[in-house]
Amino acid sequence: xxxxxxxxxxxxxxxxxxxxxxxxxxxxxxxxxxxxxxxxxxxxxxxxxxxxxxxxxxxxxxxxxxxxxxxxxxxxxxxxxxxxxxxxxxxxxxxxxxxxxxxxxxxxxxxxxxxxxxxxxxxxxxxxxxxxxxxxxxxxxxxxxxxxxxxxxxxxxxxxxxxxxxxxxxxxxxxxxxxxxxxxxxxxxxxxxxxxxxxxxxxxxxxxxxxxxxxxxxxxxxxxxxxxxxxxxxxxxxxxxxxxxxxxxxxxxxxxxxxxxxxxxxxxxxxxxxxxxxxxxxxxxxxxxxxxxxxxxxxxxxxxxxxxxxxxxxxxxxxxxxxxxxxxxxxxxxxxxxxxxxxxxxxxxxxxxxxxxxxxxxxxxxxxxxxxxxxxxxxxxxxxxxxxxxxxxxxxxxxx
Amino acid sequence: xxxxxxxxxxxxxxxxxxxxxxxxxxxxxxxxxxxxxxxxxxxxxxxxxxxxxxxxxxxxxxxxxxxxxxxxxxxxxxxxxxxxxxxxxxxxxxxxxxxxxxxxxxxxxxxxxxxxxxxxxxxxxxxxxxxxxxxxxxxxxxxxxxxxxxxxxxxxxxxxxxxxxxxxxxxxxxxxxxxxxxxxxxxxxxxxxxxxxxxxxxxxxxxxxxxxxxxxxxxxxxxxxxxxxxxxxxxxxxxxxxxxxxxxxxxxxxxxxxxxxxxxxxxxxxxxxxxxxxxxxxxxxxxxxxxxxxxxxxx
Numbered sequence: 001x002x003x004x005x006x007x008x009x010x011x012x013x014x015x016x017x018x019x020x021x022x023x024x025x026x027x028x029x030x031x032x033x034x035x036x037x038x039x040x041x042x043x044x045x046x047x048x049x050x051x052x053x054x055x056x057x058x059x060x061x062x063x064x065x066x067x068x069x070x071x072x073x074x075x076x077x078x079x080x081x082x083x084x085x086x087x088x089x090x091x092x093x094x095x096x097x098x099x100x101x102x103x104x105x106x107x108x109x110x111x112x113x114x115x116x117x118x119x120x121x122x123x124x125x126x127x128x129x130x131x132x133x134x135x136x137x138x139x140x141x142x143x144x145x146x147x148x149x150x151x152x153x154x155x156x157x158x159x160x161x162x163x164x165x166x167x168x169x170x171x172x173x174x175x176x177x178x179x180x181x182x183x184x185x186x187x188x189x190x191x192x193x194x195x196x197x198x199x200x201x202x203x204x205x206x207x208x209x210x211x212x213x214x215x216x217x218x219x220x221x222x223x224x225x226x227x228x229x230x231x232x233x234x235x236x237x238x239x240x241x242x243x244x245x246x247x248x249x250x251x252x253x254x255x256x257x258x259x260x261x262x263x264x265x266x267x268x269x270x271x272x273x274x275x276x277x278x279x280x281x282x283x284x285x286x287x288x289x290x291x292x293x294x295x296x297x298x299x300x301x302x303x304x305x306x307x308x309x310x311x312x313x314x315x316x317x318x319x320x321x322x323x324x325x326x327x328x329x330x331x332x333x334x335x336x337x338x339x340x341x342x343x344x345x346x347x348x349x350x351x352x353x354x355x356x357x358x359x360x361x362x363x364x365x366x367x368x369x370x371x372x373x374x375x376x377x378x379x380x381x382x383x384x385x386x387x388x389x390x391x392x393x394x395x396x397x398x399x400x
Numbered sequence: 401x402x403x404x405x406x407x408x409x410x411x412x413x414x415x416x417x418x419x420x421x422x423x424x425x426x427x428x429x430x431x432x433x434x435x436x437x438x439x440x441x442x443x444x445x446x447x448x449x450x451x452x453x454x455x456x457x458x459x460x461x462x463x464x465x466x467x468x469x470x471x472x473x474x475x476x477x478x479x480x481x482x483x484x485x486x487x488x489x490x491x492x493x494x495x496x497x498x499x500x501x502x503x504x505x506x507x508x509x510x511x512x513x514x515x516x517x518x519x520x521x522x523x524x525x526x527x528x529x530x531x532x533x534x535x536x537x538x539x540x541x542x543x544x545x546x547x548x549x550x551x552x553x554x555x556x557x558x559x560x561x562x563x564x565x566x567x568x569x570x571x572x573x574x575x576x577x578x579x580x581x582x583x584x585x586x587x588x589x590x591x592x593x594x595x596x597x598x599x600x601x602x603x604x605x606x607x608x609x610x611x612x613x614x615x616x617x618x619x620x621x622x623x624x625x626x627x628x629x630x631x632x633x634x635x636x637x638x639x640x641x642x643x644x645x646x647x648x649x650x651x652x653x654x655x656x657x658x659x660x661x662x663x664x665x666x667x668x669x670x671x672x673x674x675x676x677x678x679x680x681x682x683x684x685x686x687x688x689x690x691x692x693x694x695x696x697x698x699x
């Protein structure tokens with residue numbers, strides 16, 4: 001039987017990683033991810049986890065140690081946030097282009113400046129084009145479950161790519177809630193042992209890894225890398241059912257559709273804001289407003305076909321981003337959705353929202369306001385005029 | 401078995417035909433190190449001369465015969481630490497070795513190297529110090545000697561050159577309290593072989609080996625003077641050979657009557673513009689440092 005505990009998001013991430021039995025762990029503490037490093041150290045010292053841990057001097061080394069260990073054949077785990085992820089960028093990009101199935105939890109934190117340490121996915125969204133897979137989750141149970149799925153996806157022979165499991169700092173990392181912890185045997189059944197068959201550094205199979213490579217071959221690498229990302233998307237979709245059978249929970253695959261079936265209007269969310277948003281959608285439904293919610297889980301690759309299929313033919317939709325896309329005057333997910341709709345040859349009136357930057361609260365009042373805007377004003381909204389929910393004037397004065 | 405026999409018998413782990421400059425003493429250093437380390441070795445060649453000349457090659461026609469990898473310039477020691485951790489985790493012995501230039505060790509990779517040294521990651525880290533970014537056209541590094549011409553410290557109308565002293569990196573690494581730290585020179589092959597064997601016998605912790613490799617192309621010196629230049633660096637005490645075992649310093653080659661530093665300096669175009677005063681200052685610095693080293697050897 002699964003054990004039920006009340007734990008914070010960092011503990012859920014640490015237990016999720018523990019259940020996957022990584023051989024090598026390297027992580028450097030950074031707020032709000034720090035407790036993950038401490039919990040894992042406790043597990044190893046206390047004999048609950050048979051991993052070798054490198055107490056690295058920086059995130060650059062954390063990413064580099066797991067890269068080296070993965071290249072030699074280990075299952076690896078690391079975790080970071082914000083500035084730490086930035087410091088990792090050089091080996092981060094390379095882990096994906098080397099096709100190493102590294103699993104990394106990200107306790108999402110806003111990027112400086114100005115100096116900040118509160119939650120928000122600006123950190124990992126900014127590096128979304130570095131070739132990793134990225135999944136964003138809503139609550140602590142989903143952190144734990146998605147980490148287990150993440151190893152299965154990353155190590156699949158048709159994928160072989162690193163993956164980020166991202167959750168909002170503080171809102172999840174430091175918030176405690178009920179989490180079911182599966183039995184070790186259940187996870188072992190779901191997740192086979194990792195046996196590398198592509199590149200490896202081993203004197204019994206000598207090979208030169210990553211010599212200077214011409215553009216025509218690099219083109220092949222890029223093409224296959226992107227196909228592998230698409231394979232990961234398909235796998236996440238198909239694993240949803242298998243996970244439900246084995247563990248009793250599922251999340252909808254690449255996106256979750258909530259009350260979408262008969263909805264005229266759709267609110268698009270991601271991460272921890274989704275919980276309060278679902279409550280607001282419920283309340284709006286009771287008031288006779290036909291709105292549904294689309295939660296984005298996978299950002300890389302972006303599930304564009306499924307997103308467009310959900311949004312097409314609706315009266316209007318709105319997207320709440322807890323991040324910005326510099327240069328577009330909107331959030332990043334909004335732009336991803338515009339691209340998806342354009343590719344599908346669809347246009348639906350819409351409104352971009354930005355809320356919760358620097359860890360600001362996204363309240364039920366903000367969501368209610370957004371829902372009413374979508375229903376009442378999407379058709380006449382100025383194209384791409386972002387509504388800044390945390391500002392009194394909703395940003396109208398400065399951005400017109 | 402003596403050193404000559406060993407080097408005759410041991411298999412060359414680097415294939416023939418890598419494209420190093422004619423007379424390159426780094427190639428000799430690499431071949432010697434890899435012969436002694438043997439086939440049960442994984443090594444990393446970060447961007448730099450030995451990467452540029454094709455040591456990270458496709459197969460046995462070009463490059464290395466043991467597993468080899470191109471790490472990033474700044475993460476050599478951590479990447480290797482991960483590899484070593486894997487082999488320790490599965491209980492299998494493999495030599496895990498860096499062969500990195502001074503740019504990847506003294507400058508960009510210093511943080512990772514210092515971290516690995518402090519943690520005691522069981523690596524053999526060999527730095528070939530040719531005093532700058534020689535592979536990309538002779539730019540200065542933190543290991544360039546004061547006064548030297550480089551492409552980023554140009555000399556125009558007799559003025560210019562590097563303004564700062566060279567970082568004393570072997571000493572910095574020795575102060576990490578390593579189980580073993582040594583300086584080596586391709587002009588002293590028996591000494592090099594002995595030190596490599598000692599490095600391989602170390603049971604825990606990081607071993608740092610620093611090789612002073614005057615660069616013929618970048619410093620301006622002819623191929624037939626390659627080994628002579630290396631020998632002069634030792635005979636002038638400019639790059640003394642010593643080793644530090646668990647904190648205990650020892651001279652490996654005790655130069656009783658050192659030649660003037662001028663004899664070494666005058667070998668290279670990159671120092672041609674130096675005035676007598678400049679060279680006197682380098683002599684003074686050399687004397688001061690060898691005095692300090694000798695004192696450390698008495699402790």
